Amino acid sequence: MSSAVDGADTGALTTDPTTDLHEAGPELVQLLTPEGERVDHARFTFGAGLSAEEEAERIRGFYRDMALVRRLDVEATALQRHGELGLWAQLLGQEAAQIGAGRALRPQDFVFPTYREHGVAWCRGVDPVELLGLFRGVDQGAWDPKANNFGLYTIVIGAQTLHAVGYAMGVQRDGHVGTGDPERDTAVVAHFGDGASSQGDVNEAFVFAASYNAPVVFFCQNNQWAISEPIERQTRIPLYQRAKGFGFPGVRVDGNDVLATHAVMEAALQRARDGQGPTFVEAYTYRMGAHTTTDDPTRYRLSDELEQWKLKDPIERVKAYLTRNGLVDQAFLAEVDEEAEALGRRLREGCHALPDPHVLDVFDQVYAEQTEELAEQKAGYAAYLDTFEPEAAR
Amino acid sequence: MTTMTLAKALNAGLRRAMEDDPKVLVMGEDVGKLGGVFRITDGLQKDFGEERVIDSPLAESGIVGTAVGLAMRGYRPVVEIQFDGFVYPAYDQIVSQVAKLHFRSGGKIPMPMVIRIPFGGGIGAVEHHSESPEAQFAHTPGLKVVACSNPVDGYWMIQQAVASDDPVVFLEPKRQYHADKAEVDEDAVPDPLHVSRVVRAGEHATLLAYGPTVKVCYAAATAAAEEGKELEVIDLRTLSPLDMAPVYDSVSRTGRAVVVHEAHVNLGLGAELAARVTERCFYSLQAPVLRVGGFDTPYPPARVEEEWLPDLDRVLDAVDRTLAY
Numbered sequence: 001m002s003s004a005v006d007g008a009d010t011g012a013l014t015t016d017p018t019t020d021l022h023e024a025g026p027e028l029v030q031l032l033t034p035e036g037e038r039v040d041h042a043r044f045t046f047g048a049g050l051s052a053e054e055e056a057e058r059i060r061g062f063y064r065d066m067a068l069v070r071r072l073d074v075e076a077t078a079l080q081r082h083g084e085l086g087l088w089a090q091l092l093g094q095e096a097a098q099i100g101a102g103r104a105l106r107p108q109d110f111v112f113p114t115y116r117e118h119g120v121a122w123c124r125g126v127d128p129v130e131l132l133g134l135f136r137g138v139d140q141g142a143w144d145p146k147a148n149n150f151g152l153y154t155i156v157i158g159a160q161t162l163h164a165v166g167y168a169m170g171v172q173r174d175g176h177v178g179t180g181d182p183e184r185d186t187a188v189v190a191h192f193g194d195g196a197s198s199q200g201d202v203n204e205a206f207v208f209a210a211s212y213n214a215p216v217v218f219f220c221q222n223n224q225w226a227i228s229e230p231i232e233r234q235t236r237i238p239l240y241q242r243a244k245g246f247g248f249p250g251v252r253v254d255g256n257d258v259l260a261t262h263a264v265m266e267a268a269l270q271r272a273r274d275g276q277g278p279t280f281v282e283a284y285t286y287r288m289g290a291h292t293t294t295d296d297p298t299r300y301r302l303s304d305e306l307e308q309w310k311l312k313d314p315i316e317r318v319k320a321y322l323t324r325n326g327l328v329d330q331a332f333l334a335e336v337d338e339e340a341e342a343l344g345r346r347l348r349e350g351c352h353a354l355p356d357p358h359v360l361d362v363f364d365q366v367y368a369e370q371t372e373e374l375a376e377q378k379a380g381y382a383a384y385l386d387t388f389e390p391e392a393a394r
Numbered sequence: 395m396t397t398m399t400l401a402k403a404l405n406a407g408l409r410r411a412m413e414d415d416p417k418v419l420v421m422g423e424d425v426g427k428l429g430g431v432f433r434i435t436d437g438l439q440k441d442f443g444e445e446r447v448i449d450s451p452l453a454e455s456g457i458v459g460t461a462v463g464l465a466m467r468g469y470r471p472v473v474e475i476q477f478d479g480f481v482y483p484a485y486d487q488i489v490s491q492v493a494k495l496h497f498r499s500g501g502k503i504p505m506p507m508v509i510r511i512p513f514g515g516g517i518g519a520v521e522h523h524s525e526s527p528e529a530q531f532a533h534t535p536g537l538k539v540v541a542c543s544n545p546v547d548g549y550w551m552i553q554q555a556v557a558s559d560d561p562v563v564f565l566e567p568k569r570q571y572h573a574d575k576a577e578v579d580e581d582a583v584p585d586p587l588h589v590s591r592v593v594r595a596g597e598h599a600t601l602l603a604y605g606p607t608v609k610v611c612y613a614a615a616t617a618a619a620e621e622g623k624e625l626e627v628i629d630l631r632t633l634s635p636l637d638m639a640p641v642y643d644s645v646s647r648t649g650r651a652v653v654v655h656e657a658h659v660n661l662g663l664g665a666e667l668a669a670r671v672t673e674r675c676f677y678s679l680q681a682p683v684l685r686v687g688g689f690d691t692p693y694p695p696a697r698v699e700e701e702w703l704p705d706l707d708r709v710l711d712a713v714d715r716t717l718a719y
Contacts, residue, residue: 112463139500140497140498140499141498141499142500144502145466145499145502145503146502151466152495152498152499152503156486156490156491159459159486159487159490159491161459162455162456162458162459162460162462162463162487163459163460163462163463163466163491164463165456165459165460165463166459166460166461166462166463166464166465166466166467167463167464167466167467168463169460169463169464169467170463170464170466170467170468170469171467172445173419173445173469174467200455200483201455201456201459201486201487204451204453204455204456204459205456205459205460207451207453207456208450208451208453208456208460211451362497364501365496365497365500365501366496366497366535366536367496367536367538367560368496368501368504368506368558368559368560369558369559369560371538371588371635372635373635373636373638374635
C-alpha cells in the first residue's frame with residue numbers, strides 16, 4: 001500500500017500480524033491443563049529426577065501452599081473490610097504464579113517483590129503477620145530483607161527491577177555466579193506486572209541486565225489489568241516477546257499452572273546462576289480480585305471475563321489432578337483446610353496485636369548517623385507533647 | 395603535601411577511598427576509559443578494573459537504581475551524574491528509593507551511596523549543563539547534601555562522603571574543577587564532613603556561601619576591605635544537615651547576613667537560612683537577611699550567564715543595602 005501524499009511505500013513498514021496478545025498458542029508453556037490433566041511440553045518438564053512419590057509430595061506441597069496463601073489473602077481482605085487494615089493488595093488468582101516462582105528459589109537467591117507478592121513471601125518464610133504492617137499503617141515493611149532474602153514491598157511501580165539488577169551485579173562481583181557450587185551460585189528475581197512493563201525503570205533494568213549479563217530473572221505476572229487499564233493499553237505485542245529486543249530469552253508460561261511456572265522458573269533461575277544472564281518470564285494469569293481493596297472492577301470489566309478465568313482456577317486444577325490420580329485423600333484436604341483456618345486465626349490475632357508506633361520513633365530511622373537538627377526537632381516535639389495531659393500525649 | 399586542582403583532588407580522594415575499601419565502586423556514564431567528561435575519574439578504571447569502575451548504559455535512573463541494589467548487596471557505590479541538569483531522570487530513584495530505604499526498613503537497609511553531581515554555571519555551556527538543583531535534594535529527608543568549594547575540601551569531603559553510611563548528594567562546582575590549585579596535605583586530620591567553616595573573619599556583615607559562590611564572596615570581602623568594610627565569609631560546606639552554630643555565632647556578632655548562591659532565590663537554601671537566622675538571632679539582627687542568587691528564570695543562554703549569576707558587584711550591592719539599614 002502506498003501513501004496517497006507522497007507516494008512512499010508505507011506497506012514496507014508492517015508489524016508482525018501474528019502478535020495476538022491473548023492467543024495462548026504453542027508458545028504458552030503449560031504442563032497441567034485447567035481440567036487437571038498433565039501434558040508434555042517440548043522444552044520444559046516438571047519433576048525431572050524425582051520419584052513418583054517425591055513428585056506427588058511436591059505437588060501436594062504446592063496445593064497446600066496455594067490454599068494457605070489464598071486463605072491469607074481472603075483473611076487480609078476481611079481485615080481491611082473490618083477496618084483493621086487501611087488497604088490490601090489482593091493476589092486472588094495469582095497463587096500458582098507466585099508459589100511456582102517462589103518454590104523454585106534456593107535459599108541464597110534474592111527476591112525483589114512488588115506489593116502483591118504475598119505468596120512469594122510465604123515461600124521465603126516471611127511471617128505473614130509482618131506483611132500486614134505496611135497495610136495497617138504501623139510500619140513500612142518490618143521484615144528484615146536479609147533474614148529471608150526477600151526485599152521490602154515497593155509501591156512505586158517498577159522501581160525495584162533496577163534494584164534487582166544492581167543486586168545481581170553485586171552477586172557477580174562477589175563471584176557467586178557460574179562456579180558450579182549449588183549452594184553458592186545465586187540468582188535474583190525482579191517481580192513486576194503488566195502495567196510496570198511500560199515504566200522507564202523496567203526498560204532500563206532490561207538494558208542494564210543485558211549489558212552486564214546480570215544473574216536476574218524478570219518475572220512478570222501479566223494479570224491482564226493495571227487497575228482499570230487492560231493489557232492492550234500497555235503493549236501491542238505479547239510481553240515476553242519484548243525480551244528479544246533487549247537481547248535475552250523471553251518465555252510465556254501459564255501462570256495459573258503451578259507445575260509449568262515452577263519448571264520454567266527453575267530453568268530461568270539456573271540459567272542465571274550459571275552465568276548465562278537474564279531471562280524474562282511472562283506468567284500469563286488473571287487478577288480475579290480487585291487491584292486493591294479500594295478498587296471496583298465492575299466499573300471497567302465484564303463479569304463474563306472473570307467467569308471464564310474461574311474455569312482456569314490455579315488451585316482447582318491441582319486439586320482435580322491430585323484427587324483424580326489418588327494422590328490425596330479426604331484427610332489430607334481436611335488437614336489443609338484446618339491449617340488454613342488456623343492461619344486465618346493467627347493473622348487476625350497477629351494483626352490486632354501489632355503494636356502502634358510512637359510518633360517520636362519516626363525521627364530515629366531517617367539516617368544511619370542521626371543529625372543534630374533532627375535530634376533537636378524530636379526533642380522539641382517531645383517537649384511540646386509533654387505539655388499535654390498524659391493520656392492525650394500518647 | 396601535593397599541589398592540586400579541585401579535579402585532581404577529587405580524583406586523588408576517590409582513589410584513596412577505593413584503596414581503603416574494596417567495596418567502593420565508581421559508576422556512571424563515561425567514567426571508565428574516558429575518565430569522565432571532566433576527568434574526575436581519570437585513571438581509576440585502569441588501576442581498579444572494570445568491575446570496580448563501571449561504565450554504565452546512558453540512563454540516569456538505571457545508574458542510581460542499580461546502585462541501590464549494589465548497596466543492598468554490601469557495596470558502596472559512588473555514582474557520577476554527568477551534569478546537574480541530567481539528574482532528573484533519576485529523581486524518583488533518589489527521592490523515593492535512596493532517601494527512604496533506611497527509614498522504611500527501620501534501619502535494616504542502609505544506603506551508603508554517593509551521588510556526585512557537577513553543578514553550577516559559568517562554563518559557557520549549552521542548556522541543562524549549568525544548573526544548581528541542591529534545594530531539591532536538601533528538601534528531601536533521608537539524603538545528606540554537601541558542596542565542596544576548593545581542592546582541600548574536595549580531597550577530604552569525597553572520602554568522608556564515601557565512608558558515610560547515609561546517602562550523600564555530593565555537589566562539585568564545575569567551574570572550579572580546573573581553576574585554582576591548592577596545597578593538599580594528605581596526612582592532615584580533616585574537619586568532619588557536616589561542619590561549616592569561617593573562611594574569612596569580619597565584623598560588619600556575614601556572607602553565607604557554598605560551592606562556586608565561596609570564591610565570589612571571598613573576592614567581594616577582599617574588595618570591601620579596601621573600603622573599610624570587614625565581611626565575614628562562611629563556607630557552609632554541608633547543606634543538609636545545615637551546621638548553623640558558626641552561622642548563629644557570626645550573625646550574632648555582625649548583625650547582618652547575606653546568603654549567596656547560584657540557585658534560584660525563590661525557595662532556595664537562602665530562604666531556609668534566612669528563616670533560621672531570623673528565628674535564632676532575631677535580637678542581634680540589624681537588618682533583614684538578604685539573598686543574592688540566580689533569578690527565578692530557567693538558567694539563561696551562556697552569553698548572558700555572567701550577568702545572571704551572582705558576581706562580586708551584586709554581592710557588594712547587597713552588602714551596601716544591608717549596611718544601610
